[in-house]
Amino acid sequence: MQPPATPAHQDVRPSAWVERFAHLVRGDGRVLDVAAGRGRHARLFAARGAHVVAVDRDADALASLRAIAGVETFVADIEAGPWPFPGETFDAIVVTNYLHRPLFAPIVAALAAGGVLLYETFAEGHEALGRPTNPAFLLRQDELLDVARGGLSIVAFEQGRLAGVRPAIVQRLAAIRPGRDEVPRLLP
Numbered sequence: 179m180q181p182p183a184t185p186a187h188q189d190v191r192p193s194a195w196v197e198r199f200a201h202l203v204r205g206d207g208r209v210l211d212v213a214a215g216r217g218r219h220a221r222l223f224a225a226r227g228a229h230v231v232a233v234d235r236d237a238d239a240l241a242s243l244r245a246i247a248g249v250e251t252f253v254a255d256i257e258a259g260p261w262p263f264p265g266e267t268f269d270a271i272v273v274t275n276y277l278h279r280p281l282f283a284p285i286v287a288a289l290a291a292g293g294v295l296l297y298e299t300f301a302e303g304h305e306a307l308g309r310p311t312n313p314a315f316l317l318r319q320d321e322l323l324d325v326a327r328g329g330l331s332i333v334a335f336e337q338g339r340l341a342g343v344r345p346a347i348v349q350r351l352a353a354i355r356p357g358r359d360e361v362p363r364l365l366p
Contacts, residue, residue, distance in 0.1 A: 192222040193274050195298045199333065199352040202294045203228065207269030210288065212256070213276035217243040223270070224248035233262065256281060263288055270294040277315050282325045291357030295330060297322055297350070301337055304347035322351040331356050 192200075196219055203209060205227045211220040214232035216239050224230050224246050233252040234240050240251040254262045257278050267290035277299050289295060302318055305311040319337070326332050330353035337349040 190216055190218045190221070192218050193298055195336075195350045195352075196222065196272055196274065196296050199294070199296055200226065202333065202352065202354065203270040204292075208267075208290075209270040209272065210263070210268040212271060212273045212281070212285065214243075214251075215239045217246065217249065219272045219274065220249045221246060223272075228270070231263075231268070261288075268293060270296065273297045273299065275299055277317060286325065286329055286355075289330070289355040291355055293355045295326070295351065295353045295355075297325075298348055301347050301349045303339075307345050307347065317349045320349075322349045326351060326353040330354060 200222060203223065203226075207228050209220075209223045209228045209230045211217065211223070211230055211232045214220050214234045215236065217232050220230045220232040220243055228248060230249045231252055232240060232243055232249055233254055233256060235253065235255040237253045240253060243249045243251050252262065256262060261281070261284040266288060268288055269290055270293060271285055271289060273285065273296070275298070286295070300310055300316050301321075302313070302316045304316055310316060323332065323335055333352040333354060335349070335351050338347065340346045340348055
């Protein structure tokens with residue numbers, strides 16, 4: 179179970195990492211926002227014309243998305259039961275400030291050919307700066323690279339300290355599931 183939400187988790191501004199690589203996602207694509215909370219990334223992709231599925235266990239947080247065109251909300255505790263989207267694929271999957279390792283395989287499997295994975299969360303070393311401090315919620319060195327290897331093409335990867343008002347130690351990944359006719363996309 180993830181630690182309780184902090185003010186940063188309730189921020190409605192999209193992650194700079196997700197914004198940086200949002201252009202990799204088809205404008206009219208189907209996007210899954212995992213642990214969506216109040217939907218900062220669901221809002222971003224819906225505004226770009228995507229069809230977004232925002233999943234979270236917090237029905238109250240998802241309620242703020244009801245009036246957003248292009249966003250479908252799905253209340254589910256994705257840690258307590260089976261993957262709620264068996265057999266479904268998405269053109270992009272976005273995960274930020276969330277980690278539940280048993281979901282790595284279902285998330286990667288749910289990417290369509292040409293689908294984009296945008297993942298950003300806390301990593302080892304962050305415990306010295308604040309929550310989360312439990313190693314179960316902190317990525318190990320290069321862990322997101324290991325998730326992507328073997329099935330995804332890595333577009334960008336970063337790990338280390340983010341400066342700012344709320345410093346953090348994070349890992350960030352942008353990766354694409356290659357498609358048969360996939361043409362490499364331009365980087366920003």
